[in-house]
Amino acid sequence: MGGRGRAASGDGEAGVVEGQQGAAGHRGRLAGVARAGVQQADRQRRVAEPGMDGLAEAAAKLDGVSKVRVADNAAYAHLLAEPTAALLAELAGDYSHVLAAASTTGKNVLPRVAALKDVAQISEIIAVESPDTFKRPIYAGNAIATVQSEDALKVITVRSTGFDAVAEGGSAAIEAVDFVADNAQSTFLKEELAQSDRPELGAAKVVISGGRGMGNGENFKLLDGIADKLGAAIGASRAAVDAGFVPNDMQVGQTGKIVAPDLYIAVGISGAIQHLAGMKDSKVIVAINKDEEAPIFQVADYGLVADLFEAVPELEQQL
Ligand SMILES: Cc1cc2nc3c(=O)[nH]c(=O)nc-3n(C[C@H](O)[C@H](O)[C@H](O)COP(=O)(O)OP(=O)(O)OC[C@H]3O[C@@H](n4cnc5c(N)ncnc54)[C@H](O)[C@@H]3O)c2cc1C
Numbered sequence: 001m002g003g004r005g006r007a008a009s010g011d012g013e014a015g016v017v018e019g020q021q022g023a024a025g026h027r028g029r030l031a032g033v034a035r036a037g038v039q040q041a042d043r044q045r046r047v048a049e050p051g052m053d054g055l056a057e058a059a060a061k062l063d064g065v066s067k068v069r070v071a072d073n074a075a076y077a078h079l080l081a082e083p084t085a086a087l088l089a090e091l092a093g094d095y096s097h098v099l100a101a102a103s104t105t106g107k108n109v110l111p112r113v114a115a116l117k118d119v120a121q122i123s124e125i126i127a128v129e130s131p132d133t134f135k136r137p138i139y140a141g142n143a144i145a146t147v148q149s150e151d152a153l154k155v156i157t158v159r160s161t162g163f164d165a166v167a168e169g170g171s172a173a174i175e176a177v178d179f180v181a182d183n184a185q186s187t188f189l190k191e192e193l194a195q196s197d198r199p200e201l202g203a204a205k206v207v208i209s210g211g212r213g214m215g216n217g218e219n220f221k222l223l224d225g226i227a228d229k230l231g232a233a234i235g236a237s238r239a240a241v242d243a244g245f246v247p248n249d250m251q252v253g254q255t256g257k258i259v260a261p262d263l264y265i266a267v268g269i270s271g272a273i274q275h276l277a278g279m280k281d282s283k284v285i286v287a288i289n290k291d292e293e294a295p296i297f298q299v300a301d302y303g304l305v306a307d308l309f310e311a312v313p314e315l316e317q318q319l
Contacts, residue, residue, distance in 0.1 A: 083181035085112030102157040119151035126162035140277040161260035204233035211237035213268020253278035271296025
């Protein structure tokens, strides 16, 4: 391909990837790199903290990446948005595209980069048509907009579930970046991370989600058995989160996480468009709902009209 692809990474939470030659002919590639970068980051972070050698090496092995630039400086610890955006804006001059996965971090940092560079931000693309033209869902995924940008620099967040991860096989150079952003605006105080042995929602191959039909937080434990057997992540509808059944980092949907696992099991979820927006790209959708009119059955590949309190234990037993 001959293009220059580079990944600049912070403390391991996000991969930010750019391709000098633009995205033509790379449908999925840049975004795939971005996604792989994040997945690798998750894996590497545990072994590589506080340095980033493991992460940089993992990124360097990705197909299509020819240089990895590493800014290993305390200024970027915890990927605070202001210094990270300043760093990317500083580096952006070398590139035609700056991409990040549309994760919490990507959505926090990239609009600031766009503002600093005085260009438009293009959000949550799901396809690359040409170097300046992209597709992105609007109206909770009910319509797909084709967006063309005339800006010299394209700043883009990528819905990584829309792309395949790239394979390994590269051996990119790793280069240190000296730029240290001056950050007087924000200070890291603390973070509270939910501890879980389950796979991360966004990366899980199987997701089982509960809705308001679960009745209460205690009943969510009903989903544990199936999740254990299938190695699944557990998600939830917003109604379940708003009712306090489960924490909001489990929310799937328009205002939660976007997932596209091989298998999505919706339990006691009606299938409001805002929920569908977060999971309808799943390969196989299974719905358990006692209301046969529930809209979730319109997107489900397999539907079970049943009381979840009977069906879920039965399903677990069958597994
Ligand atoms: C701007 C905006 C953003 C939103 N973002 C999101 C989002 O990101 N994610 C999201 O999920 N929602 C989102 N919503 C909310 C969304 O509109 C719905 O209100 C929500 O998804 C409903 O959740 P639910 O399906 O769990 O609850 P309900 O709609 O109340 O459905 C519960 C379902 O459980 C079934 N049920 C009840 N008891 C049983 C039983 N014993 N056995 C089997 N089935 C049973 C019922 O038949 C029903 O279908 C958003 C809304 C707005 C306005």
